[in-house]
Amino acid sequence: MSLRADRLRSTFKKPTWRAALFWLLPALFLGVFFYQPLLAIFNLLISPEWGFAPSTLNWSQVWQPLRFTAFQATLSTLLTLLVGLPSAWLFARFTFPGKKTLKLLSTLPFILPTVVVAAGFNALLGPRGWLNLGLMALFNLDSPPVQFLNTFGAILTAHVFYNTTIIIRVVSNAWSRQNVRIQQAARVLGASPWRTFREVTLPLLRPAILSATLLVFLFNFTSFGVILMLGGPQFATLEVDIYIQAMHLLNLPLAAILSILQLICTLIITVGHNHLNRKTSQTISTRSRNMPVRRPKRGVETFIVVVLVITLFTLLVSPLAALALRSVVKLDANRGERGEIEQGFTLQYYTALWENPRNSLFYVPPIEAGRNSLVFALITIAIAISLGILVAYGQNQPSRLNAFLDPLLMLPLGASAITLGLGFIIVFNKPPFSTLTFPILLPIAHSLIALPFVVRTLGPALQSIPASLRNAARVLGARPFRVWWEVDLPLMAPSILVSMIFALTISLGEFGASSFLTRPQFPTLPIAIYRYISQPGALNYGQALAMSTLLMLVCAAGIFLIERLRLPDMEIF
Amino acid sequence: MLTIHQVEKTYEGQPLLKKVSFTVQNDETVCLLGSSGSGKSTLLRIIAGLEDAEGGSVTWDGQDLTNIPVHEREFGLMFQDYALFPHRNVTENIAFGLRMQGLPKEVIKKKVNAALETIHMTTFAKRKVTELSGGEQQRVALARALAPEPRLLMLDEPLGALDRTLREQLSQELRRILRETQVPAIYVTHDQEEAFAIADRLLLLHDGVILQDGKPHEIYHHPHNVWVAKFFGLGNLVAGHVIDHNPLIVETPVGRFLADSTGQPEPLGETTLLFRPGKAQIVPEGETNRITGEVIDQIFQGDRYLVTLNINETQPNFQVLLQEPHPIGEMLTVSYQPKDLLCLEN
Numbered sequence: 001m002s003l004r005a006d007r008l009r010s011t012f013k014k015p016t017w018r019a020a021l022f023w024l025l026p027a028l029f030l031g032v033f034f035y036q037p038l039l040a041i042f043n044l045l046i047s048p049e050w051g052f053a054p055s056t057l058n059w060s061q062v063w064q065p066l067r068f069t070a071f072q073a074t075l076s077t078l079l080t081l082l083v084g085l086p087s088a089w090l091f092a093r094f095t096f097p098g099k100k101t102l103k104l105l106s107t108l109p110f111i112l113p114t115v116v117v118a119a120g121f122n123a124l125l126g127p128r129g130w131l132n133l134g135l136m137a138l139f140n141l142d143s144p145p146v147q148f149l150n151t152f153g154a155i156l157t158a159h160v161f162y163n164t165t166i167i168i169r170v171v172s173n174a175w176s177r178q179n180v181r182i183q184q185a186a187r188v189l190g191a192s193p194w195r196t197f198r199e200v201t202l203p204l205l206r207p208a209i210l211s212a213t214l215l216v217f218l219f220n221f222t223s224f225g226v227i228l229m230l231g232g233p234q235f236a237t238l239e240v241d242i243y244i245q246a247m248h249l250l251n252l253p254l255a256a257i258l259s260i261l262q263l264i265c266t267l268i269i270t271v272g273h274n275h276l277n278r279k280t281s282q283t284i285s286t287r288s289r290n291m292p293v294r295r296p297k298r299g300v301e302t303f304i305v306v307v308l309v310i311t312l313f314t315l316l317v318s319p320l321a322a323l324a325l326r327s328v329v330k331l332d333a334n335r336g337e338r339g340e341i342e343q344g345f346t347l348q349y350y351t352a353l354w355e356n357p358r359n360s361l362f363y364v365p366p367i368e369a370g371r372n373s374l375v376f377a378l379i380t381i382a383i384a385i386s387l388g389i390l391v392a393y394g395q396n397q398p399s400r401l402n403a404f405l406d407p408l409l410m411l412p413l414g415a416s417a418i419t420l421g422l423g424f425i426i427v428f429n430k431p432p433f434s435t436l437t438f439p440i441l442l443p444i445a446h447s448l449i450a451l452p453f454v455v456r457t458l459g460p461a462l463q464s465i466p467a468s469l470r471n472a473a474r475v476l477g478a479r480p481f482r483v484w485w486e487v488d489l490p491l492m493a494p495s496i497l498v499s500m501i502f503a504l505t506i507s508l509g510e511f512g513a514s515s516f517l518t519r520p521q522f523p524t525l526p527i528a529i530y531r532y533i534s535q536p537g538a539l540n541y542g543q544a545l546a547m548s549t550l551l552m553l554v555c556a557a558g559i560f561l562i563e564r565l566r567l568p569d570m571e572i573f
Numbered sequence: 574m575l576t577i578h579q580v581e582k583t584y585e586g587q588p589l590l591k592k593v594s595f596t597v598q599n600d601e602t603v604c605l606l607g608s609s610g611s612g613k614s615t616l617l618r619i620i621a622g623l624e625d626a627e628g629g630s631v632t633w634d635g636q637d638l639t640n641i642p643v644h645e646r647e648f649g650l651m652f653q654d655y656a657l658f659p660h661r662n663v664t665e666n667i668a669f670g671l672r673m674q675g676l677p678k679e680v681i682k683k684k685v686n687a688a689l690e691t692i693h694m695t696t697f698a699k700r701k702v703t704e705l706s707g708g709e710q711q712r713v714a715l716a717r718a719l720a721p722e723p724r725l726l727m728l729d730e731p732l733g734a735l736d737r738t739l740r741e742q743l744s745q746e747l748r749r750i751l752r753e754t755q756v757p758a759i760y761v762t763h764d765q766e767e768a769f770a771i772a773d774r775l776l777l778l779h780d781g782v783i784l785q786d787g788k789p790h791e792i793y794h795h796p797h798n799v800w801v802a803k804f805f806g807l808g809n810l811v812a813g814h815v816i817d818h819n820p821l822i823v824e825t826p827v828g829r830f831l832a833d834s835t836g837q838p839e840p841l842g843e844t845t846l847l848f849r850p851g852k853a854q855i856v857p858e859g860e861t862n863r864i865t866g867e868v869i870d871q872i873f874q875g876d877r878y879l880v881t882l883n884i885n886e887t888q889p890n891f892q893v894l895l896q897e898p899h900p901i902g903e904m905l906t907v908s909y910q911p912k913d914l915l916c917l918e919n
Contacts, residue, residue, distance in 0.1 A: 466656065475621055476644075476649075478669075482644075486658075
């Protein structure tokens, strides 16, 4: 071997070079499709061509949505804690019939698309939902008595539905992992159960509770689909306002200001959350004994447990069951249908998905939206998994380069889908790179949203492969590619599958960026649902619910599969 | 034959291996003995090709291995944590190296079965490795390393993760397997009993240098320097200086002693005398090489007593092994024969 080749080989061996090589493609991708749009939003404010001047701005247009966003996020978070903390206690301390089912159900909201949840609450409490139709039939009313849609309560309810899971997961995990001997020590030292809880258990839980609370607050702060579909136009949060200003009022500079404000807020929350998480990740000694679970004692304890279980079941199941049932039952008249209608079980809404009536909203059968969504989702999976694997390997190199590149990847976590959508329509507005001529922009946006989840799944999986396994394979005669093929790949396979499901469900259900980037001739399922559900006529409503149900089933299958594949040390949050 | 020549390595700027040289003959088991941090595992990894040496060379039968990648060296390495592939069962783990050699399926099957028999685990063939006990994992790791018939087997603290009884049992079995297969082996450990049980030859590694190289009993009976004597816990070490060479006389704070000079490098000036506890004798008055102190402690050890003497402030804990008990507070005199007193390099 020549001296030069020798030097080249030793240079390539240096972790920094290898890290750089792995990072090259992901960094390029993030640069073009994330940082460029982000910079374009900033640029919008300083470039003269938009004629933006701070003096002409009506600042109340900025402060009001910010105030409302913070207000609704705070209130939603408090309500979520109210339901979530007792539930976390329930899961951490007790066994009870149906616990497994309830636990599985509680994972559902995490992955369900906002349109599906909105459609679920619509089918339960909306003007054409079970409750109102039932009351109307019962008391012979002409109009729906319960006004749920377009109320502040609807937003709060949906947020509690969504985020209780997070509190339960994070807090009950931390709770059940507490070393029971620490509490036993407190009891032996003379503390009453309540005193032990207050002075030992709770302080130890505090970081987990804070971390979960901040995460819930972040999700509430950036909530878009729920607010748009359940709250209606009078409840404009930052996200909804960005969308309205950009897409309906074409006031891009105001949208940009709101976006930047939103970005700053979410970044602060994200950084705070990460900081907290770093503090909580303390190693637990191998000799610790985890908290045992037991049956509730007779009396008050049983009563509380039963009430909690029923509340959780109702909260989690009722909107989803209402959705699925409502999609196969005909209760009101189709558009243009007159006189008596035949009520009862029907598959009409499903079969109609394949039809293309003249008055269709998109001039294509609605099922086309499903096909589009599927194609976009597959592209998203391909992009997100390839980039995710590269990033995971880059992060796994012992190089200082990672200290600079890791935060680069974290930023997309803080930026919302709406900001991304806004940035995209500002940057990619001319052929050949416009949403019209370059439909792959949508899956690219989806990939950016999915990428942090993919990296968070693949990264730990890769890191958990001991170097000695690779070394063993090498010593036994495997060449480098063979080592990867025989050791890395099979050991990462479950995590790759989990990431693929994440990418799939995120893409299928994504609503925020899609509402900016979807073109009428290529609707995705959530966009189609959004359009159909507000149309008059039982058929349109029914089709929206049918599509939502299909989407819900796919996502539910996905999360159940993830639960089955869940590796022992995997944490999504 | 493996030849290590002047191998150097630094770790975080500190020298870890300082021009280490030794050879391993074709049918011998060499034990690399040293405390943790002595660089013994690193040396193994350099031989395996998992790490690059910063100087010197590793050759096999005269062929320089520097540019031979790990997977072409045909060496076997048994890892400290065994590194069994968790996604493969016992059979698949053992078959891995054979598959890499591209052998036909039938041959692989036969060799795996033979390997399973060697480690007495034929009934475990389809078991998941994650369900095995520590000792079973250890045996599978050994079978996996041996199955491809490596030209050299390296074992990195193979019994380190096991408890004491299992360790003694398995070191017997390891000995048998190494004898049967006749594969040249390098065995890394920090446990001297393990090393004595396994090794044909011992290499004592300390501070990146091989301090002594020889058969286990040679090293035990003739340690070259103070560190070796301390490492093996050979006995009381008393610093002194040579005042005469023929006969060899050493002056120490606890007296003047006639010492053994055969087979030792010529000691000059400062030296250290080794008083083995077991060599102390109770003899009548008048003998030379006497040492007197107050009994301050004694421990019953079954067939004898470990007695601690306070000689003076330089030797407050001088230990001797005696047949008879001696009450605490007694002034006791013991003596040593000149042939039992070794002069060590400092």
